Amino acid sequence: MGVLTRNIDLFVHHFANTLKLFAVSGIASLLLGIFLAMLRVSPVPVFRGAGTLYVTVVRNTPLTLVFVFFVFAYPYLEIIKFEFFTAAVVALSLYTSAFVCEVVRSGINTVPVGQAEASRALGLTFTQMLGSIVLPQALRSVVPPMVSTFIALLKNTTVAAGFSVREAGAIRDALSELGEDTLTGMLWVAAIFVLLVMPLTYLQRVLEKRWSVAR
Amino acid sequence: MTAASTPPMIRMAGVDKFFGPLHVLRNVQLEVPKGQVVVVLGPSGSGKSTLCRTINRLEPIDSGVIEVDGQPLPAEGKELARLRADVGMVFQSFNLFAHKTIIENVMLAPVKVRKTPASEARKTAMELLERVGIANQAEKFPAQLSGGQQQRAAIARALAMKPKVMLFDEPTSALDPEMVQEVLDVMTGLAKDGMTMLVVTHEMGFARKAADRVIFMSDGEVVEDSTPEEFFSAPKSNRAKDFLGKILTH
Ligand SMILES: Nc1ncnc2c1ncn2[C@@H]1O[C@H](COP(=O)(O)OP(=O)(O)OP(=O)(O)O)[C@@H](O)[C@H]1O
Ligand SMILES: [Mg+2]
Numbered sequence: 001m002g003v004l005t006r007n008i009d010l011f012v013h014h015f016a017n018t019l020k021l022f023a024v025s026g027i028a029s030l031l032l033g034i035f036l037a038m039l040r041v042s043p044v045p046v047f048r049g050a051g052t053l054y055v056t057v058v059r060n061t062p063l064t065l066v067f068v069f070f071v072f073a074y075p076y077l078e079i080i081k082f083e084f085f086t087a088a089v090v091a092l093s094l095y096t097s098a099f100v101c102e103v104v105r106s107g108i109n110t111v112p113v114g115q116a117e118a119s120r121a122l123g124l125t126f127t128q129m130l131g132s133i134v135l136p137q138a139l140r141s142v143v144p145p146m147v148s149t150f151i152a153l154l155k156n157t158t159v160a161a162g163f164s165v166r167e168a169g170a171i172r173d174a175l176s177e178l179g180e181d182t183l184t185g186m187l188w189v190a191a192i193f194v195l196l197v198m199p200l201t202y203l204q205r206v207l208e209k210r211w212s213v214a215r
Numbered sequence: 216m217t218a219a220s221t222p223p224m225i226r227m228a229g230v231d232k233f234f235g236p237l238h239v240l241r242n243v244q245l246e247v248p249k250g251q252v253v254v255v256l257g258p259s260g261s262g263k264s265t266l267c268r269t270i271n272r273l274e275p276i277d278s279g280v281i282e283v284d285g286q287p288l289p290a291e292g293k294e295l296a297r298l299r300a301d302v303g304m305v306f307q308s309f310n311l312f313a314h315k316t317i318i319e320n321v322m323l324a325p326v327k328v329r330k331t332p333a334s335e336a337r338k339t340a341m342e343l344l345e346r347v348g349i350a351n352q353a354e355k356f357p358a359q360l361s362g363g364q365q366q367r368a369a370i371a372r373a374l375a376m377k378p379k380v381m382l383f384d385e386p387t388s389a390l391d392p393e394m395v396q397e398v399l400d401v402m403t404g405l406a407k408d409g410m411t412m413l414v415v416t417h418e419m420g421f422a423r424k425a426a427d428r429v430i431f432m433s434d435g436e437v438v439e440d441s442t443p444e445e446f447f448s449a450p451k452s453n454r455a456k457d458f459l460g461k462i463l464t465h
Contacts, residue, residue, distance in 0.1 A: 043291070118310035118369075121271055122324035122376060123300025125293060132327060137314050211314075 003175065003184045010174055015192060017167040021088055021157040026150060028093035033100025038130055040105055058098040063159050067091045071163040088160035096153045103145045107138030140211040147204040151197055222285030224249045224380050224411040225270060230279035232265060239265045240276070241435040247413060252406045254422040255415045257432035258458055263415040266432065267384045270413065271302040284379055300328050303373030303381040307388050309365040311357035317344065318353040321372045329376065343371040347401050363394030367401055380411040387418060419462065423447065431455045
């Protein structure tokens with residue numbers, strides 16, 4: 001307990017950054033992932049190809065390499081200058097969106113083709129059909145894998161520690177500089193992660209229950 | 216187009232359609248004037264569904280012309296969506312939107328496609344549900360309704376767009392026998408009100424009672440095109456005689 005109480009400010013500060021990384025990357029990956037899934041089911045072959053290429057490349061690249069690119073290599077291109085934090089958000093979002101895309105796409109595949117045909121027959125455009133009919137049903141059917149993807153994102157934020165972002169993964173080094181017991185510190189970090197995942201698990205249960213009625 | 220002659224509601228001329236090597240529509244010629252009720256008969260695999268689905272371009276055709284109310288079918292895109300909004304379609308498997316209530320199903324397209332204000336769309340939707348006899352089911356989800364009720368909801372959903380013409384592809388084939396009549400009654404009512412209809416069905420009672428015209432298809436061809444009386448009492452082709460022999464053995 002001592003390690004935690006003595007360094008409570010440090011823990012709060014680092015975990016606040018973890019949550020910030022998670023929230024911003026989470027929203028960005030969800031939006032980008034859904035957009036990628038739309039590309040992958042588009043009737044336009046070029047869009048489908050672009051979506052597939054993105055997912056194949058990004059999903060098969062280790063997260064650390066995605067970070068390396070955005071934190072070290074990308075600045076040499078001198079397009080836009082990133083803060084470390086921003087670079088971490090970009091890396092996490094680009095990486096996670098590929099997984100979100102595949103989850104959404106598997107959801108789209110569970111929606112019976114008749115739903116899309118009925119939409120088209122009523123005069124809905126492709127985007128209206130996806131937005132109002134297909135995606136809402138697809139997302140309802142993929143709550144558990146989607147939540148797993150976000151739990152993975154939450155834990156993946158710790159990779160940012162290696163790239164100068166002071167989040168939960170950097171607590172160990174910070175404690176060791178202060179001459180604290182890092183092993184106990186790490187156990188606390190693990191415990192707090194368990195606590196943070198709980199609301200996600202709860203959300204999953206609520207959504208599954210709510211949406212099972214509507215189908 | 217002169218002022219005197221209004222275009223037919225549906226016009227198909229020289230329509231051919233292939234699925235790979237399979238020739239499913241062969242040089243189809245068909246004109247359906249406004250207000251006519253056409254029943255399409257034919258053995259399984261003769262191309263009835265395909266014919267129905269080409270009219271709102273759910274299936275594109277390989278050659279020929281299809282016009283709805285004098286307008287040739289545009290290519291996929293906004294303009295085709297606009298045309299589809301005017302062509303109601305009822306499917307064998309209902310295809311109600313599973314995540315929306317019955318009333319939301321009926322309101323959705325008027326609000327999204329026609330940009331009707333929600334309050335007005337809701338009022339019209341309730342009237343339509345009243346008309347098909349399921350107003351008391353408005354707030355339920357499709358899965359909570361019987362097949363007959365779902366199909367009546369699907370008809371109300373199509374009618375909500377105030378279509379110029381309605382296409383039905385075996386609307387009662389997926390129903391338990393005791394629910395067939397309630398759906399046919401709604402369709403008969405529509406026919407009486409002057410709706411232009413193209414109905415693929417095996418319900419001979421409906422064909423005799425409500426149809427102005429019967430089309431018999433076989434192997435992708437329109438083999439007979441006559442009034443119900445003519446078709447049922449004196450079919451010309453052997454294929455039609457064969458078909459009727461199999462179907463009318465009571
Ligand atoms: N999407 C498709 N791809 C390939 N072949 C198809 C497809 N849809 C239909 N067919 C074939 O085209 C032919 C005509 O089919 P269609 O569904 O129009 O017949 P139908 O007269 O409606 O038959 P049924 O009474 O069984 O509904 C059949 O041989 C069918 O197997
Ligand atoms: Mg059919």
